[in-house]
Amino acid sequence: MNDTWAPVPAGSGFGITNLPYGVFATPGTSPRVGARIGDHVLDLATALNDEVFATPSLNAFLAQGRARWTRVRARIWDLLTDERHRTDVERALHPLHTVSLHLPFDVADYIDFYASEHHATNLGRMFRPDAAALLPNWKHLPVGYHGRAGTVVVSNTDIIRPCGQRKAPADDAPTFGPSAKLDIEVEVGFVVGTPSPLGSRVATTDFAEHVFGVCLVNDWSARDIQAWEYVPLGPFLGKSFATSVSPWIVPLEALGEARVPTPAGQPALLDYLREPEPWGLDLDLELVLNGRKVSHPPYARMYYSPAQMLAHTTVNGAALRTGDLYASGTVSGPERDQWGSLIELTWNGAEPLTLPDGSTRTFLADGDTVTISGTAPGPDGARIDLGEVTGTIAPARE
Known part of the structure; x- marks a missing residue:
């Protein structure tokens, strides 16, 4: 590995093998x-x-x-x-x-997936305790939804608490006001460079021909707004108010040492989702709330790879555009300190987190600052730094 003459601090994850x-x-x-x-x-x-x-x-x-x-x-x-x-x-x-x-690129379209088996299982157990945690389609295809490209913002942009309709199960009717269950989602994003024609499909083997690189994503979520609106069509206003991305796009070429197989699951996937070459990624993520590290989600445990997500996105002939962004969905591992959202970490508010100042959190309070960071293995034992995505919660504008 060549050394650079540029002033790179010892141990920096932004050395010559990264170049985001x-x-x-x-x-x-x-x-x-x-x-x-x-x-x-x-x-x-x-x-x-x-x-x-x-x-x-x-x-x-x-x-x-x-x-x-x-x-x-x-x-x-x-x-x-x-x-x-x-x-x-x-x-x-x-x-x-x-x-x-x-913001490092103009976002053409934004798609968010739900690719962590542990996250999907946790939410299934939380909201469907008397039924199977995973819905019947989950292990057959990468579940996702279309987000809002116009509200993707760069790190260090304040996040204004959204307002909307909420209705708790015990309420007779919905009310309107600021979200009381504002949450975070630790995610990894993938930035499309090369477009594809309408009516064509992108195979898993062509992933690296279309995707330029990787960023970190915080897909902020208003859980109370989302819970009331999502039946029967899925997330809408509970997600579309803001999605934060890190300012540095790490090229796929910097992540060669991070490639790992995705977990071998059952049932077997349909042919278009099979991967002759593995595109799982061994990324170590960290979630910090007001200076306290609260979890370290492992991206290597994701059930679906970014190549499979891209193949599924285009299998119906949908065209890719330069600047398309798609995210993994919340990254969570099997252990509690590996969960990537507050709804999991506090079990929907039933088990509050205690912060260093003695305050507790079930969901985000105004003034809270959230930072997601990540690294990947590089050549010769080096680490590739993915940077950080940070956001601070500002009060609602009622």
């Missing part, structure tokens, strides 16, 4: 595309002399496809490892603390 992409601005300048190295951002429009990176979105680059992604990554690697380029390239490096980070 984002959109940044320096004071007085317009947002543009950069790559992170250590605690600096490399201005790619300047370093590569390429106008495709002078735009405030990754979309133009994403649309160029896998071969172009590979060439650009190799060129960035060369610039940051060959001392002959150092003098010129240093001028394009900006300390991270001097820049602002923006």
Whole structure:
């Protein structure tokens, strides 16, 4: 593994084997595309002399496809490892603390899945205690729903508590007001670069030809609004008010060491969902609420892989567009400290969490700050840092 001449702190997960992409601005300048190295951002429009990176979105680059992604990554690697380029390239490096980070891509469509067997089982046991935890379709296909692309926001955007209709089982009629059961969902997102034609299907083996990279996602959920509205068509206003994403998109090429098989389940999946090549990912995630680590969900335990989710998305002929984002659904493992939502961690409010200041939480309070972070194995024992996605709850606007 080549070393970089760039100033990368010891133990950083943003070394030369990572090189995630984002959109940044320096004071007085317009947002543009950069790559992170250590605690600096490399201005790619300047370093590569390429106008495709002078735009405030990754979309133009994403649309160029896998071969172009590979060439650009190799060129960035060369610039940051060959001392002959150092003098010129240093001028394009900006300390991270001097820049602002923006939504890294224009979101075309947003889909959210429900791909964790442990999460789906927990919610099934919670809400259907006298029936099977998993519904009959769950082990045959990746269950999902279409979200709202226009409310995907970048990390550190405040989340305004949503209002809506709520009706508890004991209530005679619904009421309107701020959600009292505002929740989080620890998720992993996948960003589509190469589109597909309407009427075609994307096979699991073509996943890496279409998906550029990975980000972290917090799919905020108003559980009380959701519970009243979701029958019979599923999530709507309880989900669509905000979805937060991390500012750095880690390319699939940085995650070669993280690939693992998905769990072998029964019954056998239909042919279009089978994976000749595994695309499970060994990602270690962490959920922190007001400075307290409350869980560490293991993405490697997910029942469906991102390749299977993509194949299912397009099996009916639905077209992919550059900038499509799809997320895994809540990541939860078998143990309580591996659950990725407050509805699980507090068992729908019955078992509150105690925070370091002595306060308790069943669901989120105004002023609460949530951070999701993650890492993956890299070459030679290194770690690949996925960055963070953070949000703070602001009061409802009634």
